[in-house]
Amino acid sequence: MSPATIVNDLPLPTNIPESHQTPANTSHNALFTLAGKVVVITGGGRGLGIALAGAVLEAGGHVVCLDILKEPAAEEWAALQKMAKQFNLEATYRKRRRAVEVMDEIDADATRVGAQFHGVVACAGIQQRIPAVDYPQADFERIQELMSLHGARIMIKNGVRGSIVMIASMSGQIANRGLTCSAYNTSKAAVQQMCRSLAQEWGQHGIRINTLSPGYIRTAMTDELLTAAPEIEKIWMAGALLGRLGAPEDFKAPAIFLLSAGSSFMTGADLRVDGGHCASA
Numbered sequence: 001m002s003p004a005t006i007v008n009d010l011p012l013p014t015n016i017p018e019s020h021q022t023p024a025n026t027s028h029n030a031l032f033t034l035a036g037k038v039v040v041i042t043g044g045g046r047g048l049g050i051a052l053a054g055a056v057l058e059a060g061g062h063v064v065c066l067d068i069l070k071e072p073a074a075e076e077w078a079a080l081q082k083m084a085k086q087f088n089l090e091a092t093y094r095k096r097r098r099a100v101e102v103m104d105e106i107d108a109d110a111t112r113v114g115a116q117f118h119g120v121v122a123c124a125g126i127q128q129r130i131p132a133v134d135y136p137q138a139d140f141e142r143i144q145e146l147m148s149l150h151g152a153r154i155m156i157k158n159g160v161r162g163s164i165v166m167i168a169s170m171s172g173q174i175a176n177r178g179l180t181c182s183a184y185n186t187s188k189a190a191v192q193q194m195c196r197s198l199a200q201e202w203g204q205h206g207i208r209i210n211t212l213s214p215g216y217i218r219t220a221m222t223d224e225l226l227t228a229a230p231e232i233e234k235i236w237m238a239g240a241l242l243g244r245l246g247a248p249e250d251f252k253a254p255a256i257f258l259l260s261a262g263s264s265f266m267t268g269a270d271l272r273v274d275g276g277h278c279a280s281a
């Protein structure tokens with residue numbers, strides 16, 4: 001069948017509210033604000049997640065960090081609390097429980113502070129260097145876990161045109177030289193495809209979903225890896241076109257862009273931020 005004869009007989013969504021479009025005269029600040037909104041960050045107990053929580057506060061939003069850790073990283077959390085107080089915003093931490101329960105509670109809290117449950121950044125992740133043939137099935141399933149679905153359920157119920165950002169990785173598109181992490185990479189490719197599929201389902205509700213795909217970042221996750229195998233850093237640096245690995249702060253502006261009205265015509269897309277790594281062979 002030639003492309004010209006392919007007929008899409010599915011009805012196009014007709015009920016997308018017009019206000020989903022950004023008005024032509026919207027100011028630069030209004031494009032990037034999260035004022036009056038609550039954003040949930042899974043994996044927000046340390047690393048990239050806690051850095052992005054700071055970015056949400058800086059953009060004027062309340063933030064809820066969810067993690068499996070008993071407590072968030074002490075130093076970063078103290079700094080986050082200080083910032084929240086200074087901006088008169090809330091930054092709360094919850095130890096992860098059943099997704100539906102915890103998301104419903106957060107929705108109720110959002111109403112209490114007069115804000116809207118607007119966004120989810122799915123930043124939870126585990127990196128494991130295990131040869132594919134030795135991979136335990138339970139771990140493979142654990143690595144794929146996601147909270148975004150329950151966030152979207154609440155947005156649909158509340159009629160909110162929110163935004164979901166799933167942290168994928170450049171490893172969703174490339175195989176990392178020197179690493180045996182097939183399950184991790186497969187899960188990241190699955191996240192990217194899940195994003196496209198969910199964008200197709202949720203566009204009719206005005207909910208946007210995109211992936212943010214980092215290259216190598218110095219966090220506790222990669223520190224553990226580089227301590228165990230220091231020779232890997234040389235391989236990573238060979239692809240670092242800007243002469244450095246990433247820092248969590250490099251992802252603050254891209255995440256706020258994806259969460260805010262600035263990206264209101266963007267859904268089902270992947271934003272790769274990798275210091276040029278994938279651009280060279």
Ligand SMILES: NC(=O)c1ccc[n+]([C@@H]2O[C@H](COP(=O)([O-])OP(=O)(O)OC[C@H]3O[C@@H](n4cnc5c(N)ncnc54)[C@H](O)[C@@H]3O)[C@@H](O)[C@H]2O)c1
Pocket residue numbers: 042043044045046047048049066067068069096122123124125126145167168169170213214215216217218219220221222
């Ligand atoms: N560090 C990198 O180089 C790099 C590169 C590309 C993508 N990423 C991705 O960025 C995200 C954050 O990575 P990081 O480097 O900050 O790692 P990190 O290990 O420092 O932080 C990940 C956090 O996720 C939490 N977590 C794990 N499973 C969870 C679950 N089921 N529910 C809730 N929380 C859970 C962990 O407890 C941890 O606090 C991950 O998705 C990772 O795959 C990282």
